[in-house]
Amino acid sequence: MAKKFNKINIDVKKYRKIGIIAAVAIAVGVLAIWGISKINRSISVDRAVSGISTEAITGADLRIAVIRMDEIQARATVLDNLRKQREGFESRLRDELTRRQNALEKEKTEIEKSQDMLSREALARRVQEYQQKVTALQRDVTERAQAIDVSFQQALADVQQKNLDPIINAIIARKNLSIVIDGRFARVSDSAPAALDITGDVVTALNKNITTHKMATPRGF
Numbered sequence: 001m002a003k004k005f006n007k008i009n010i011d012v013k014k015y016r017k018i019g020i021i022a023a024v025a026i027a028v029g030v031l032a033i034w035g036i037s038k039i040n041r042s043i044s045v046d047r048a049v050s051g052i053s054t055e056a057i058t059g060a061d062l063r064i065a066v067i068r069m070d071e072i073q074a075r076a077t078v079l080d081n082l083r084k085q086r087e088g089f090e091s092r093l094r095d096e097l098t099r100r101q102n103a104l105e106k107e108k109t110e111i112e113k114s115q116d117m118l119s120r121e122a123l124a125r126r127v128q129e130y131q132q133k134v135t136a137l138q139r140d141v142t143e144r145a146q147a148i149d150v151s152f153q154q155a156l157a158d159v160q161q162k163n164l165d166p167i168i169n170a171i172i173a174r175k176n177l178s179i180v181i182d183g184r185f186a187r188v189s190d191s192a193p194a195a196l197d198i199t200g201d202v203v204t205a206l207n208k209n210i211t212t213h214k215m216a217t218p219r220g221f
Contacts, residue, residue, distance in 0.1 A: 063176055067168070068183035068199045075203045077211040078159055085215045086152045092221065093144055100137050104130070140220070147218035155215045167205045171198055 073079055111126050118126065172180060180198070188196065 057178070061178070063178045064196070065175065065177050065180050065198045066183045066186050066188055066196055067180050067202060068197070070184065071199050072164070072203055072206070077207045078163070078213050079156070081212045082152060082155050082159070082215060086148060089148045089218055089221060093141065093148070097137070097141055104133060104137065144218065144220040147220055151216045151218040155213055159210065159213050163210045164206060167209060168202060171201055171205065
């Protein structure tokens with residue numbers, strides 16, 4: 001910010017040296033250049049679009065469908081399989097956390113009982129070692145929980161790329177659809193035909209295509 005103010009001060013001094021008239025002339029010149037550039041840009045855009053056809057699709061030509069990804073996530077067998085795998089790793093991590101916490105609590109109790117029998121230096125050393133173990137446990141649990149999520153998200157991405165997207169594209173081609181709208185962002189009339197929603201078709205085809213997908217073992221397991 002200081003540099004900006006300094007630049008303004010220098011410009012003002014320069015204008016004082018060359019005079020008010022010259023300064024106004026410079027300002028008008030800048031405006032003129034800006035105006036010309038705007039005109040040139042408009043002409044350039046007009047030329048750029050001049051070869052584009054005026055043809056546009058009408059409502060009668062559109063074939064629209066809605067897909068609800070939240071329902072696919074809830075009903076797809078493969079996604080339920082992946083959630084169970086993630087829960088399995090999380091359960092293992094919780095069990096290990098409980099075991100290591102119990103061990104630390106036992107060590108803490110032993111330190112408290114022996115503090116009257118240890119020298120100040122020995123007690124400080126044991127307390128420091130205990131604190132290091134607590135910190136290491138916190139770091140290890142955090143990193144491994146993140147590793148579970150990374151493996152789960154990668155598995156979801158694999159299923160979407162290799163199975164879900166191709167199925168959606170195949171249904172779009174089979175029904176000759178013009179556009180598919182995410183149902184979470186669409187308001188559909190109660191009187192809309194059932195064929196408008198292709199979620200069920202996608203779930204049926206996905207469950208027929210794939211039911212399980214192995215998560216990569218998270219780092220640290």
